[in-house]
Amino acid sequence: MAQQWSARLAELGLSLPPIAKPVAAYVPAVRSGDIVYTSGQLPLVDGTLTHTGKVGAEVSPEDAKQAARTAALNALAAIDGLVGLDNIASIVKVVGFVASAEGFTGQPGVINGASEFLGEVFGTVGAHARSAVGVAELPLGAPVEVELIVEVR
Template sequence: MSKVEERLAALGLSLPDVAPPVAAYVPAVRTGHHVLTSGQLPMVAGKLQHTGKVGAEVTPEQAKDLARICALNALAAVKSLVGDLDRVAQVVKVVGFVASASDFTGQPAVLNGASELFGEVFGEAGVHARSAVGVAVLPLDAPVEVEIMVRVTDPS
């Protein structure tokens, strides 16, 4: 087990299986030292954990937890390409989308669910640039979607 996965276990978390794509794309691609994931939904064992808009059917606290699930799914996609998450040298960028009620403006707090997880498991290497974007709707009526870019220690 990698050190990253040991840190996840200490948090009571484990990497899921890679979520299968819901359309014509792959979960992640690698180019040189970088792995970019597709947008990851809050799926657990193939089931979307919640649906609806944040600020309406979904509370900001629930959405923050869902962003954490998205982050775990993104890490699983990265691991599927690099084999060992200890090879992640830096979480470079996180982009998060929040399906938002028309008056909801707390997208950054929702995405902290993902950002805080990366900090907990990677330490300084988990500090990243980020965008938190409110949108009208996401695939499958998911409340949150997260994609990441990481730098790994050796190109392939």
Template sequence: MSAGPTPEERLAELGLTLPEVVPPVAAYVPALRTGDLVYTSGQIPVAEGKVLATGKVGAEVDPERAKELARVCALNALAAVKAQVGELSNVARIVKVVGFVASAPDFTGQPQVVNGASELLGEVFGEAGKHARSAVGVAVLPLDVPVEVELIAEVR
């Protein structure tokens, strides 16, 4: 019986590689395991040490671009999870995702922005990537990024 591709193999099929874990910008750790759960800290859209965008969604940042940035945040969260558990195949399921969207006052499309993260998790983990979720509009995020994503993963 074939188990199918591993999460890392699915990432490769998508043309993605896990980045280095983003170093904290304050007094916290990127991820923490307790029992069978790994909680990530909020992950921002950073790649190769650089913030990819700043500003509010619905003003300086287009919602489609923000959705792409949420995908980057989820990729950074997966890197933090992998650092705790060795391989992403040790993830039994994604339990919960919380997405924060720095929003212009009249912007109400937070769920569509956070879909960038949710869709990536579905592509990587299949059925085990389906999760509970909150998508929250906020006034401002650290470093003026437009989106931040955290997740909880159940691990083996």
């Protein structure tokens, strides 16, 4: 029986945003068997980045952590658009990219924004493997980008 993850989002006072329009030649999410892979999602709200710049310079780690949460919510919207949020069986892996100022080494703490959010929504089903990678630049000047790999029913 499918979980009611959409109801859990509502309990948290959240709703799924519209699926972010791709900024290049790709689709928001692809299913292969019981696995869904999302494309990297940016912290867009109503088509606008919540923050721009590098973490540790123009963007604080705290703001970047919130941006990672927003990006993860956008990834859930991409999954919902493909297979329905309530069909998620487990969060398998989170990959997070952090546009990092020189010397910034707090990428894991930033991507905790996505990981902790997924734990709030999915509980133990949200426990996942993860990578948090510092990069020089991200599309549109975004401070973070998050992609998810999930198992679905």
